[in-house]
Amino acid sequence: MDLGDVPVKMQKIVEFVKSDVAAIRTGRATPSLVENIVIKAYGGTTSMKIIELASVTAPDSQSLLITPYDQSIIGDIRRDIVGANVGLTPVLDNNVIRIAVPALTEERRLEYVKMLHTKLEDGRVKLRQVRHDKMSELKRAGEAKEINEDEQSRMEEELQKVTDKMMEAVEEVGKAKEAELMKI
Numbered sequence: 368m369d370l371g372d373v374p375v376k377m378q379k380i381v382e383f384v385k386s387d388v389a390a391i392r393t394g395r396a397t398p399s400l401v402e403n404i405v406i407k408a409y410g411g412t413t414s415m416k417i418i419e420l421a422s423v424t425a426p427d428s429q430s431l432l433i434t435p436y437d438q439s440i441i442g443d444i445r446r447d448i449v450g451a452n453v454g455l456t457p458v459l460d461n462n463v464i465r466i467a468v469p470a471l472t473e474e475r476r477l478e479y480v481k482m483l484h485t486k487l488e489d490g491r492v493k494l495r496q497v498r499h500d501k502m503s504e505l506k507r508a509g510e511a512k513e514i515n516e517d518e519q520s521r522m523e524e525e526l527q528k529v530t531d532k533m534m535e536a537v538e539e540v541g542k543a544k545e546a547e548l549m550k551i
Contacts, residue, residue: 370526376497377533384490385540391479391486392454393547396431396468398423401455406447408440417444421464433457433464471548479548487541491534498530 389399402418417423421435421444435441445457445464457464471479502523509519 370501370522370529373497373501373526374529374533377494377529380490380493380497381533381536381540384486384537387486387490388483388540388544391483391544391548392468392471393479393544394468394471394476394550395428395547396425396466398425398431400453400468401431401433401448401451401466404448404451404453406440406444408443417448420444429468429470431455431466431468433466434462435464438462476548480545483541483544483548487537490537494530494533494537498526501526 386399386403389397390403392400398418402416402423404417405414406417406420407414408420417433420437420440421433424432424434426432433444435444441459441462441464445459448455448457448464448466455466455468457466505514505519505522505526508514509516514522
C-alpha cells in the first residue's frame with residue numbers, strides 16, 4: 368500500500384490556493400485581477416471567463432487593458448466586470464476596455480490581508496481533510512490486518528511529511544502575497 372493520489376490531490380489544493388490568492392488585489396495592476404471573472408456573453412447564452420474572451424494586459428502598474436477577441440461582446444464584458452463588484456471601474460475606449468487600478472488605502476490593505484488569511488485557512492483545512500481521509504483509510508487497513516503496524520506507522524509518517532510540505536507551500540504563498548499587499 369502507498370499514498371496513492373494523496374500528493375497529487377494536495378498539490379491541486381496548493382495550486383487552487385495560489386490562483387485564489389492571486390485574484391486578491393494589490394496596489395498594482397495584474398491581469399489576474401479580472402481574468403477569472405465570468406462573463407455572460409451573447410445575450411446570456413454563454414458563460415465564459417474573461418481570459419477566454421479577451422486578452423488582458425497591464426501596460427503599466429496602474430492600468431489594465433482588455434481587448435475582446437469579438438468586439439460584439441465588449442459591452443457584456445464591461446457590464447459583468449462592474450457587476451463582479453471587485454472595486455474596478457471599466458471604461459470603454461474604442462475597441463478596448465481600460466481599467467484604472469486605484470492605489471490601496473491602508474484600511475483596504477488590511478481588509479485584503481484578512482481575506483488572504485481566510486483563503487489560506489480554507490486551503491489548510493482542505494489539506495488536513497485529505498490527510499484525515501488517508502489516515503482513516505490506513506487505520507482501517509491496519510485493523511483489517513491488510514498492513515502490519517510497522518507499515519501503518521511508516522505510511523502515517525510519510526503522509527505527515529507530505530502534508531507538512533504542502534502546508535509549507537501554502538504558507539509561502541501567503542507570506543509572498545502579504546508582503547506584496549503591504550508594500551506601498
